[in-house]
Amino acid sequence: MAADTCRDLLVQDIGRGDHVCLAYDDDAEQRHVLSHYLADGLRQGERVLYFADRNAPDEVLGWLRAVGIDPGPLVSRGQLAVTTADDSYLASGTFDPDTMVAVLRQEVTASLAAGWTGFRVSGEMGWALRGVPGADRLAEYETKVDAVFAEGRSSAICQYDARLFDAGHLHAFDRCHPSAAELRPLYEDAQLRLVPAFRSGRHALRVVGTVDHRSTAPLAAALETLLDRPGDLYVDMAELEFIDLAGVRALAHAADRMAAGRRLHVVHLAPLMAQVVRLVGFDDIPALSVDTAEDPA
Known part of the structure; x- marks a missing residue:
């Protein structure tokens, strides 16, 4: 499934039926999202599987301890398993999308047969940049595996480190997922939420609500x-x-401070508000782009 529009999900709202992309560029953000995602599944009686790559399995188990989950008994009774990409995606020495989809489907079936309420999985995808045979088929895998989660018995978060993957790769993999994991807001109150995100594989800020004085x-x-x-x-x-004029002025000021060769793109702005930007002349700032249509990138 190629997702033209990707809905953002709070980590606590991710559940069976969801196939979610997490693009991040901060280790603390990765740890925050994944520790809560894994812990929520364990508390709900789901079987949980994690494929580590950049992080060692012991580090991932430490994330759970930090949020009040003792992983030892869970591992012993088979509810939790933390392994590596080499022992999962690359168990045969090459990456084959169809084999991996079949493996995950079997894991879902086996988990439910064993009495767990569901199955959730997450994998760090940096292994795909190591020149592994078959890694060029990763987008094919992400598209095919969506059918497994769409059955409503399991969920997944696929992790893409934006410090490793370029914007083109991030955009392509994002389009393979129906949903994206929402990062922690930079600001939040009753009227406004400012949420960092990745749009078209590039850094973005989602502005949700009202901007006034x-x-x-x-x-x-x-x-x-x-x-x-x-x-x-x-x-x-x-x-x-x-958004009032002071808010528009803040956008213009930020654009004016962009380094040479960089631009601030205001996208999906309502036509009437975009007209205000143009009337006051802020669209004359070379580094500021205002677009009311779909993100052109």
């Missing part, structure tokens, strides 16, 4: 945080309800 400063601070990231920055306004 009370929330201009948090918007400016969130933009400042993301200015340090490489490449262009996308500000996704699809869930914006209102």
